[in-house]
Amino acid sequence: MHVALLFAVIIGLMLIGVPISVALGLSSILFLLAYSDASLASIAQTLFSAFDGHYTLLAIPFFILASAFMSTGGVARRIIRFAVACVGHLQGGLAIAGVFACMLFAALSGSSPATVVAIGSIIIAGMREVGYTRDFAAGVICNAGTLGILIPPSIVMVVYAAAVDVSVGRLFLAGVIPGLVAGLMLMIGIYVVARIRNLPSQPWAGFGEVLASAREAGWGLFLIVVILGGIYGGVFTPTEAAAVAAVYAFLIANFIYRDMGPFADRSVRRTPLQLLYGVVHTLWHPDTRKTLLEGGKLSVMLMFIIANALILKHVLTEEQIPQSIAESMLAAGFGPFMFLVIVNLILLIGGQFMEPSGLIVIVAPLVFPIAISLGIDPIHLGIIMVVNMEIGMITPPVGLNLFVTSGVAQMSVTSVVRAAAPWLMILVVFLIMVTYIPWLSTWLPYTLMGPEIITR
Amino acid sequence: MERLGRLTAGLEEGLVTLCLGLMTVITFANVIARYVFNSNILWALEATVYLFAWMVLIGTSYLVRINAHLGVDALVGRTPAGLRRILTLVSVACCIAFAALLLKGGWDYWYRFASVAAFMEVNDTPMPAFLQFIADWMNDGEEYEKLPRFIPYFALPFGMALLLFRFLQAAWQVVTGQRTLIIVSHEAEDMVEAAAAETRAADAARGGRH
Numbered sequence: 069m070h071v072a073l074l075f076a077v078i079i080g081l082m083l084i085g086v087p088i089s090v091a092l093g094l095s096s097i098l099f100l101l102a103y104s105d106a107s108l109a110s111i112a113q114t115l116f117s118a119f120d121g122h123y124t125l126l127a128i129p130f131f132i133l134a135s136a137f138m139s140t141g142g143v144a145r146r147i148i149r150f151a152v153a154c155v156g157h158l159q160g161g162l163a164i165a166g167v168f169a170c171m172l173f174a175a176l177s178g179s180s181p182a183t184v185v186a187i188g189s190i191i192i193a194g195m196r197e198v199g200y201t202r203d204f205a206a207g208v209i210c211n212a213g214t215l216g217i218l219i220p221p222s223i224v225m226v227v228y229a230a231a232v233d234v235s236v237g238r239l240f241l242a243g244v245i246p247g248l249v250a251g252l253m254l255m256i257g258i259y260v261v262a263r264i265r266n267l268p269s270q271p272w273a274g275f276g277e278v279l280a281s282a283r284e285a286g287w288g289l290f291l292i293v294v295i296l297g298g299i300y301g302g303v304f305t306p307t308e309a310a311a312v313a314a315v316y317a318f319l320i321a322n323f324i325y326r327d328m329g330p331f332a333d334r335s336v337r338r339t340p341l342q343l344l345y346g347v348v349h350t351l352w353h354p355d356t357r358k359t360l361l362e363g364g365k366l367s368v369m370l371m372f373i374i375a376n377a378l379i380l381k382h383v384l385t386e387e388q389i390p391q392s393i394a395e396s397m398l399a400a401g402f403g404p405f406m407f408l409v410i411v412n413l414i415l416l417i418g419g420q421f422m423e424p425s426g427l428i429v430i431v432a433p434l435v436f437p438i439a440i441s442l443g444i445d446p447i448h449l450g451i452i453m454v455v456n457m458e459i460g461m462i463t464p465p466v467g468l469n470l471f472v473t474s475g476v477a478q479m480s481v482t483s484v485v486r487a488a489a490p491w492l493m494i495l496v497v498f499l500i501m502v503t504y505i506p507w508l509s510t511w512l513p514y515t516l517m518g519p520e521i522i523t524r
Numbered sequence: 525m526e527r528l529g530r531l532t533a534g535l536e537e538g539l540v541t542l543c544l545g546l547m548t549v550i551t552f553a554n555v556i557a558r559y560v561f562n563s564n565i566l567w568a569l570e571a572t573v574y575l576f577a578w579m580v581l582i583g584t585s586y587l588v589r590i591n592a593h594l595g596v597d598a599l600v601g602r603t604p605a606g607l608r609r610i611l612t613l614v615s616v617a618c619c620i621a622f623a624a625l626l627l628k629g630g631w632d633y634w635y636r637f638a639s640v641a642a643f644m645e646v647n648d649t650p651m652p653a654f655l656q657f658i659a660d661w662m663n664d665g666e667e668y669e670k671l672p673r674f675i676p677y678f679a680l681p682f683g684m685a686l687l688l689f690r691f692l693q694a695a696w697q698v699v700t701g702q703r704t705l706i707i708v709s710h711e712a713e714d715m716v717e718a719a720a721a722e723t724r725a726a727d728a729a730r731g732g733r734h
Contacts, residue, residue, distance in 0.1 A: 085608075133548060368584055368587055
């Protein structure tokens with residue numbers, strides 16, 4: 069009963085315009101003060117334990133930073149050139165290339181809004197140039213951008229892994245096949261529409277262009293090898309992989325592509341001494357500092373929500389809510405099928421109002437024990453959650469992808485919602501597939517890393 | 525108030541940038557140390573975690589200043605200006621209460637490590653030599669081997685004090701009408717509409733190919 073009141077207060081606070089982090093934190097603090105003998109000092113300690121108790125979460129700022137260097141560093145532009153060279157000649161080619169580019173960028177970046185910004189800000193303009201409507205372009209990219217959190221690396225997966233203590237590596241692997249399937253489904257959808265509406269195609273530029281663009285984009289795409297190869301080769305932990313990715317992206321952007329930093333101006337000829345100074349200067353060049361601050365800002369925003377959600381999680385576990393929910397659900401005789409329906413409904417509704425990472429921190433510990441006792445694979449559950457979050461990101465009122473798409477496509481949020489809706493149907497079908505075909509998510513991690521060890 | 529605001533703004537921005545940079549460099553250096561020099565920087569993980577805590581706890585007040593905290597503006601964005609002002613004032617009051625409660629909690633938690641438990645050190649991170657003078661103040665002159673705990677934990681009271689200051693500042697801005705919301709606003713429809721109209725005009729000028 070008290071807990072229902074707690075959730076009512078959280079939602080009420082959010083609706084009157086309190087930041088999500090404060091709404092979660094304040095209501096949990098008040099609840100703890102009213103119904104338990106927790107001191108304010110112990111609550112502050114819980115807040116601090118978001119950092120020194122959850123090492124996995126450390127990967128988040130590094131993945132965000134890597135993605136920030138990628139976006140300012142012109143990697144996206146080169147990926148798009150490669151994607152257009154590969155599939156641009158199909159009917160509806162530029163849209164299909166947009167999805168392909170989003171998939172590739174998703175494999176470098178762990179966030180959906182970042183993917184939309186990086187790819188969308190370039191390709192939406194390009195699509196309009198050759199005659200696509202603004203709605204079509206924005207709708208496609210808004211949906212394809214959500215693949216950012218499904219195709220590894222993924223910030224939302226890191227949060228899920230931290231919340232319920234499963235392996236980040238397994239989750240990343242589990243996202244590969246669903247990510248490819250979702251991307252393919254979107255491409256097929258676009259191709260069908262393109263045939264019906266007779267959408268334009270690009271001229272086939274030849275294999276020379278494919279090779280040339282691949283070589284250009286290769287520096288950026290090699291990051292996929294660094295991240296995934298590093299984790300699965302046992303070279304480093306996911307957190308270290310993220311930090312290495314950030315450093316690699318920094319080096320590529322400054323010294324190979326030279327789209328930022330002191331070497332961006334290609335007309336200057338330098339003496340060796342000036343060259344050396346330039347290399348050192350890169351470390352505190354305004355471009356570097358700006359990117360660091362950008363990445364820092366985003367990390368702080370996400371982490372402060374997660375840290376406060378962890379206080380709420382502390383309340384819920386202290387009140388033994390997960391156990392009582394599990395008992396009542398098992399007593400009601402729910403099987404895995406019904407349980408997954410309910411999980412999807414909770415996440416879809418919650419996803420409308422909450423930021424994905426915060427929602428995962430709260431919901432994952434609630435449903436995890438039930439899933440385990442029903443024999444559902446924890447990795448499979450994680451992928452279901454991620455796909456739900458994808459849908460949450462393109463549905464109002466809180467849909468980060470909608471907001472950034474409205475920014476890059478210069479449309480109102482309401483018209484982006486309308487533009488994205490038809491493609492959303494594909495993602496809903498995909499969600500049902502992922503929910504009831506477990507091997508889509510579990511086959512790859514089982515094959516490469518052995519069977520799951522967390523079972524009932 | 526204004527001058528204090530500018531000073532703390534520089535401090536916040538600088539600290540966020542510096543913390544993220546150092547975190548990346550330390551973690552990367554640890555990987556290099558392991559594979560190139562076949563050794564380990566023992567304190568790398570712990571130091572990174574504390575830098576992370578500092579970045580987020582200090583940075584969150586910076587986010588209030590630049591209005592980047594995420595929230596739901598679907599309802600307040602649609603209310604008439606008068607009601608919205610009242611709702612926002614209530615929101616800011618909640619935020620001030622939140623920051624004040626956590627400032628008290630953070631101070632209590634930190635104060636124990638700065639007084640009776642001032643001898644307690646962290647697990648791995650060594651005490652930099654140039655900070656040893658603190659031992660004279662806090663630890664009866666007995667040198668610290670590792671970083672004393674009150675140093676990393678200071679992020680709690682310090683960050684929450686900054687956060688309280690920023691929310692008070694935001695409240696003042698709402699009262700004086702310089703600010704309408706305390707969350708990032710996405711429903712700035714008129715601005716988006718204006719930009720869209722501009723693009724349409726540009727399209728028309730190009731001969732309306734669409």
